[in-house]
Amino acid sequence: MSAPATVDLGSGVARTKIIGLGLLLLALVLVPLGTQVADQTWVTNSRLLQFTQMFMLITLASNWNLTGGFTGYIDFGHAVFFGLGAYATGILMTNQHAVQWPFWAALIVGALVAAVFAVMIGLPTLRLKGPYFSIAMLGTFVAMREIIRVSKPLTGGGVGLTLPPYLNRPLFYYLTLGLAVAVISLMWWIRRSEFGASLIAIREDEVGAEMRGINTTLHKITAFVIAGFLTGIVGGMWAYQNTFIDPDVVFVDSRTIDLVMMTMLGGLGTVAGPVLGAASIYWIRDVVWAAFFDWHLMIQGTLLIGIVLFVPTGLIGVFRRDRSGTSLLRLWGRWFDSRDDARPEPDTSPEDRAVDTTREP
Amino acid sequence: MDQFLQALINGVMLGAFYAAMMLGFSVIWGVMGVINLAHGEFIMLGGYITWVLNKGQILPGRLEVDWLKMEPFYALPLVMAIMFVVGYAVQRVLINRVVGKPHLVSLLVTFGLSIIISNALKLTCSADPRITETRFGGAWNLGNVTIPVTKTVILGLALVIMGSLWGFLNHTRTGKSIRAAAQNKQAARIVGIDINKIYALTFGICIAITAAAGTMISPTQAIDPFKGPPLTLRAFSITALAGLGSLPGALMGGLLLGIVESMIGIYVSGIGTNLAIVAAFVLLVVVLITRPQGLFGGLRPIQEAEQL
Numbered sequence: 001m002s003a004p005a006t007v008d009l010g011s012g013v014a015r016t017k018i019i020g021l022g023l024l025l026l027a028l029v030l031v032p033l034g035t036q037v038a039d040q041t042w043v044t045n046s047r048l049l050q051f052t053q054m055f056m057l058i059t060l061a062s063n064w065n066l067t068g069g070f071t072g073y074i075d076f077g078h079a080v081f082f083g084l085g086a087y088a089t090g091i092l093m094t095n096q097h098a099v100q101w102p103f104w105a106a107l108i109v110g111a112l113v114a115a116v117f118a119v120m121i122g123l124p125t126l127r128l129k130g131p132y133f134s135i136a137m138l139g140t141f142v143a144m145r146e147i148i149r150v151s152k153p154l155t156g157g158g159v160g161l162t163l164p165p166y167l168n169r170p171l172f173y174y175l176t177l178g179l180a181v182a183v184i185s186l187m188w189w190i191r192r193s194e195f196g197a198s199l200i201a202i203r204e205d206e207v208g209a210e211m212r213g214i215n216t217t218l219h220k221i222t223a224f225v226i227a228g229f230l231t232g233i234v235g236g237m238w239a240y241q242n243t244f245i246d247p248d249v250v251f252v253d254s255r256t257i258d259l260v261m262m263t264m265l266g267g268l269g270t271v272a273g274p275v276l277g278a279a280s281i282y283w284i285r286d287v288v289w290a291a292f293f294d295w296h297l298m299i300q301g302t303l304l305i306g307i308v309l310f311v312p313t314g315l316i317g318v319f320r321r322d323r324s325g326t327s328l329l330r331l332w333g334r335w336f337d338s339r340d341d342a343r344p345e346p347d348t349s350p351e352d353r354a355v356d357t358t359r360e361p
Numbered sequence: 362m363d364q365f366l367q368a369l370i371n372g373v374m375l376g377a378f379y380a381a382m383m384l385g386f387s388v389i390w391g392v393m394g395v396i397n398l399a400h401g402e403f404i405m406l407g408g409y410i411t412w413v414l415n416k417g418q419i420l421p422g423r424l425e426v427d428w429l430k431m432e433p434f435y436a437l438p439l440v441m442a443i444m445f446v447v448g449y450a451v452q453r454v455l456i457n458r459v460v461g462k463p464h465l466v467s468l469l470v471t472f473g474l475s476i477i478i479s480n481a482l483k484l485t486c487s488a489d490p491r492i493t494e495t496r497f498g499g500a501w502n503l504g505n506v507t508i509p510v511t512k513t514v515i516l517g518l519a520l521v522i523m524g525s526l527w528g529f530l531n532h533t534r535t536g537k538s539i540r541a542a543a544q545n546k547q548a549a550r551i552v553g554i555d556i557n558k559i560y561a562l563t564f565g566i567c568i569a570i571t572a573a574a575g576t577m578i579s580p581t582q583a584i585d586p587f588k589g590p591p592l593t594l595r596a597f598s599i600t601a602l603a604g605l606g607s608l609p610g611a612l613m614g615g616l617l618l619g620i621v622e623s624m625i626g627i628y629v630s631g632i633g634t635n636l637a638i639v640a641a642f643v644l645l646v647v648v649l650i651t652r653p654q655g656l657f658g659g660l661r662p663i664q665e666a667e668q669l
């Protein structure tokens with residue numbers, strides 16, 4: 001749990017929190033040295049891999065939270081950017097026809113591919129509202145998996161690609177830790193910037209935001225592209241670390257829903273929420289996975305339903321009462337409320353009354 | 362020309378199946394405002410129950426009995442009855458808690474349900490693709506065009522199911538109560554309709570129809586626990602195309618998607634079947650952007666329901 005203090009808004013971050021976070025970061029930086037001091041320590045290579053995966057999930061959940069939590073566009077296909085980053089990196093590094101690219105260059109190009117795709121797909125889909133955007137992105141995700149599968153000359157199709165193996169666990173540990181810290185800092189900065197305030201204004205009332213002079217399309221696309229680019233980087237790193245990619249491994253259905261779950265457990269629309277949620281779910285799942293391998297997905301589904309029904313404000317919302325977290329109910333409830341407020345008087349014609357059937361009186 | 366005719370026939374048969382398959386999804390959305398992401402998993406559940414009855418697999422993989430082996434199409438009423446009870450119970454326990462809540466809540470809860478169902482199927486029946494055996498096999502040959510018998514039976518069943526649902530919603534007291542609840546919940550309450558009972562009944566009926574689609578698909582395509590999401594996506598596309606709970610719209614939308622997919626499958630060599638799902642998605646996005654109210658009116662137009 002690397003950045004709980006960032007929940008604090010406006011009033012300045014307390015010195016103790018800075019010191020606490022600094023110590024935590026220092027501890028995390030020192031962890032890989034554990035493999036050097038003795039043969040049998042708590043820190044093993046597989047432990048480093050676990051941490052690496054946790055940092056990746058933290059980064060992904062934070063990115064998802066930028067569109068899902070701050071801007072209020074719940075993206076059910078966010079892993080499409082992860083997949084594009086992974087595949088672009090993989091294709092460039094295993095290039096059979098020309099020179100094979102080094103990891104760094106391939107990684108950057110992979111992230112750029114994801115960012116360009118975010119512009120292309122965001123322009124039509126970000127015009128859709130509520131559940132339509134969610135499902136359109138889910139469709140993008142499913143469609144991309146099939147496109148990758150049929151583009152056989154480029155992607156290897158269902159057989160997949162094997163990247164040059166490079167089993168340097170500490171390197172990936174530091175890479176992902178650095179990326180996670182950078183992304184959390186970026187989100188922290190965005191949350192306080194005018195850009196972030198505009199995103200939240202879009203979430204609260206898109207028409208109102210537009211009337212107050214915010215270029216909503218530009219803001220939505222920018223947020224989407226930032227999230228897509230950073231997710232593409234994680235995808236590329238994951239591909240290199242995993243050394244094998246195929247459509248079913250990269251575009252596994254649970255990849256997006258994990259992020260939604262983590263962000264919601266932590267607290268949607270907060271900087272610390274995704275971090276807290278990703279870290280807790282990762283370790284909880286690690287235990288469940290080890291103990292009940294066959295059952296872990298069912299347990300995960302049950303957990304998802306439980307979180308949605310019983311902890312809608314997330315952990316941040318449970319621990320803090322200052323309402324800095326945005327619960328799902330408030331986020332989506334507000335969407336409907338703002339529509340209602342826009343209407344001068346309650347209309348009793350049958351067509352308009354039909355709107356209310358989706359809501360409790 | 363023959364090839365085109367063949368693609369058209371296949372498309373019509375596929376389309377009628379799609380229309381029957383998506384009805385439950387569309388009516389649940391129209392009546393209680395819940396987008397059921399577990400829709401495809403309920404289809405698979407219906408398919409697996411049919412498979413159990415067809416193969417006599419009382420404990421899948423462990424206990425097989427010969428006397429049970431039923432013709433899948435004759436098992437249809439039994440599957441629908443079982444799934445009606447399942448649907449009724451699921452609505453009472455789970456879905457009733459999310460009716461009237463924002464869409465994301467119901468999306469996530471039904472997504473959780475879909476994970477649970479597909480993995481429960483995997484644990485009990487394994488992830489192997491399964492197919493049922495029907496005695497309605499073979500094909501009729503008309504010139505160079507082949508008409509498969511099984512798919513013709515499916516086409517007939519799909520039309521019967523759609524016709525019965527239409528008759529039920531328009532000409533019975535319960536059906537009219539369901540439409541009343543969709544149009545105006547308060548007024549329906551005032552005139553003495555028990556909304557919770559109607560919702561549970563609607564969900565049960567819709568899940569029964571959905572499971573019937575699973576029975577219908579099981580002799581022609583292999584079922585496996587993870588085949589649900591593409592079907593859910595297609596159901597969503599057709600609903601967007603058709604309007605909520607609209608039966609003519611469902612038929613037209615289903616036929617359109619079925620024919621498009623079948624044409625792509627025949628004319629794009631080799632990879633066409635994989636691209637069919639891409640066609641469904643492109644259709645969805647284009648319709649949502651250009652005509653968010655759908656092409657046909659329904660229980661209520663989407664744009665009023667969602668205030669797009």
